Amino acid sequence: MxxxxxxxxxxxxxxxxxxxxxxxxxxxxxxxxxxPAADSGAAEAAAGLWTDDxxxxxxxxxxxxxxxxxxxxxxxxxxxxxxxxxxxHVLTVPHIVIEGxxxxxxxxxxxxxxxxxxxxxxxxxxxxxxxxxxxxxxxxRVAERVNANLDGTPEHRRLLAPDH
Amino acid sequence: MxxxxxxxxxxxxxxxxxxxxxxxxxxxxxxxxxxPAADSGAAEAAAGLWTDDxxxxxxxxxxxxxxxxxxxxxxxxxxxxxxxxxxxHVLTVPHIVIEGxxxxxxxxxxxxxxxxxxxxxxxxxxxxxxxxxxxxxxxxRVAERVNANLDGTPEHRRLLAPDH
Amino acid sequence: MxxxxxxxxxxxxxxxxxxxxxxxxxxxxxxxxxxPAADSGAAEAAAGLWTDDxxxxxxxxxxxxxxxxxxxxxxxxxxxxxxxxxxxHVLTVPHIVIEGxxxxxxxxxxxxxxxxxxxxxxxxxxxxxxxxxxxxxxxxRVAERVNANLDGTPEHRRLLAPDH
Numbered sequence: 001m002x003x004x005x006x007x008x009x010x011x012x013x014x015x016x017x018x019x020x021x022x023x024x025x026x027x028x029x030x031x032x033x034x035x036p037a038a039d040s041g042a043a044e045a046a047a048g049l050w051t052d053d054x055x056x057x058x059x060x061x062x063x064x065x066x067x068x069x070x071x072x073x074x075x076x077x078x079x080x081x082x083x084x085x086x087x088x089h090v091l092t093v094p095h096i097v098i099e100g101x102x103x104x105x106x107x108x109x110x111x112x113x114x115x116x117x118x119x120x121x122x123x124x125x126x127x128x129x130x131x132x133x134x135x136x137x138x139x140x141r142v143a144e145r146v147n148a149n150l151d152g153t154p155e156h157r158r159l160l161a162p163d164h
Numbered sequence: 165m166x167x168x169x170x171x172x173x174x175x176x177x178x179x180x181x182x183x184x185x186x187x188x189x190x191x192x193x194x195x196x197x198x199x200p201a202a203d204s205g206a207a208e209a210a211a212g213l214w215t216d217d218x219x220x221x222x223x224x225x226x227x228x229x230x231x232x233x234x235x236x237x238x239x240x241x242x243x244x245x246x247x248x249x250x251x252x253h254v255l256t257v258p259h260i261v262i263e264g265x266x267x268x269x270x271x272x273x274x275x276x277x278x279x280x281x282x283x284x285x286x287x288x289x290x291x292x293x294x295x296x297x298x299x300x301x302x303x304x305r306v307a308e309r310v311n312a313n314l315d316g317t318p319e320h321r322r323l324l325a326p327d328h
Numbered sequence: 329m330x331x332x333x334x335x336x337x338x339x340x341x342x343x344x345x346x347x348x349x350x351x352x353x354x355x356x357x358x359x360x361x362x363x364p365a366a367d368s369g370a371a372e373a374a375a376g377l378w379t380d381d382x383x384x385x386x387x388x389x390x391x392x393x394x395x396x397x398x399x400x401x402x403x404x405x406x407x408x409x410x411x412x413x414x415x416x417h418v419l420t421v422p423h424i425v426i427e428g429x430x431x432x433x434x435x436x437x438x439x440x441x442x443x444x445x446x447x448x449x450x451x452x453x454x455x456x457x458x459x460x461x462x463x464x465x466x467x468x469r470v471a472e473r474v475n476a477n478l479d480g481t482p483e484h485r486r487l488l489a490p491d492h
Contacts, residue, residue, distance in 0.1 A: 004167045004168060004171060007171060008171055008174075011171065011174055011175055011178065014178065015174075015178055018178060018181050018182060018185070021185050022181065022185065025185060025188050025189075028257065029188075029259055029260065032256070032257055032258060032259040032260075032271070033259045033326070035256075035272065035324070036259060036270040036271075036292075036324035036325070036326070037324075037325075037326055039292070039314065039321055039324050040292075040321050040322055040323070040324035040325035040326075040328070041321065041325075042325050042326050042327075045325075045326045083321055084316060085316050086313075086314050086315040086316035086317075086321075087314060088272055088290040088292075088314045090256055090272050090274065090290070091256075092256075093257050112274070112287060112290045112314075114290075114313075114314065114315040114316055116315075116316065120286070120287075121286075121287040121288070121289065121290050122287065123287060
């Protein structure tokens with residue numbers, strides 16, 4: 001092996017590590033966009049974080065499939081009423097496991113609301129979140145997000161288990 | 165092009181990607197320092213996260229310009245009384261968009277307080293945050309942070325919009 | 329110095345920067361695993377985030393040393409009762425300072441609980457967290473985590489100070 005070949009192999013190995021880091025950061029940043037888009041009422045932008053046929057499953061509430069359905073929910077009276085009253089969908093940085101062009105993750109989402117009658121903020125929901133992401137031609141997108149309240153329901157907390 | 169020239173071009177492209185990752189991580193870590201500095205009463209350290217003439221605009225409350233003004237607020241009776249009673253300024257990881265030596269971002273801040281009379285913690289504030297960061301000779305610093313309660317005020321939630 | 333030597337030096341410098349980024353991301357991801365493991369009742373997985381003789385010090389409550397002690401607490405009636413009622417241990421991304429094979433950090437942890445009697449979530453605890461991590465043969469692990477409620481106790485908020 002020539003010196004140049006040797007160095008090229010080193011650079012290729014380094015490039016693979018850089019790509020792994022880029023994947024991690026890109027997925028973190030994808031998740032960081034949901035709250036701001038949802039809470040500003042940007043339904044299309046929020047739905048665009050999913051793949052075309054991506055799933056948003058809120059356990060015990062609804063299971064949406066596809067960007068149109070997700071945008072419809074976010075543009076609908078329930079969500080729009082929530083943000084008109086004052087609401088924050090605060091998502092944490094997930095634990096992310098990447099395998100090639102697929103990735104999975106676990107995290108939390110807080111839903112905090114302004115209670116105008118009592119002049120105070122309150123914690124409306126705290127949920128376990130599991131994610132499947134997929135690498136598309138336009139970058140990483142959400143293939144599935146499951147969201148389930150941590151209200152003592154055993155199936156909900158099991159979503160967070162490492163071996164789930 | 166020689167083999168070495170070719171490899172050098174590959175390495176330069178990789179170095180640009182590494183720098184982009186470093187920028188992301190450095191800005192995340194800059195934001196992660198605000199809460200610990202503010203809540204421990206380290207007014208100078210917190211103010212040092214801004215540029216010399218950086219802006220901290222808390223909508224409907226105050227607009228500070230420059231490190232001295234920011235340190236003055238954090239060292240003043242309002243903030244010091246807050247932390248003496250028990251308070252946490254919990255900031256989320258922003259969505260960060262970098263363009264050369266400037267960057268913008270969107271995130272949340274929770275202000276959680278200990279209510280000694282009722283022996284409980286409560287959510288004092290939840291705010292939309294927009295950021296402008298700038299690369300200085302000492303690294304990335306905050307050029308402007310705007311912070312506005314998500315209490316139903318339309319202008320406040322619009323801060324979080326992707327096209328804001 | 330030959331052209332190849334020159335390029336090799338450039339690649340080595342780049343590799344050191346990539347490793348620094350990997351360390352940051354790995355530690356962030358280590359911390360991101362605590363909540364999901366703890367809240368799903370995966371006591372061994374949560375304890376495995378620490379070194380063999382790692383410390384988990386909850387000020388004014390307990391100081392545990394070693395994975396067995398940590399797993400014992402998480403598998404015990406106190407923690408298991410908490411998660412059976414519905415609980416979320418929501419940790420923020422720390423400010424991380426790495427020096428070789430050791431690192432330190434500062435962050436927050438929220439403990440949010442479902443209050444079934446009142447049908448609402450409430451903020452049970454908000455704590456200052458300091459971390460010491462160490463690089464082991466299996467990757468970064470927690471050498472010490474100190475956790476102290478931000479309830480106005482001066483020593484607790486001092487944990488968050490930059491010069492602590």
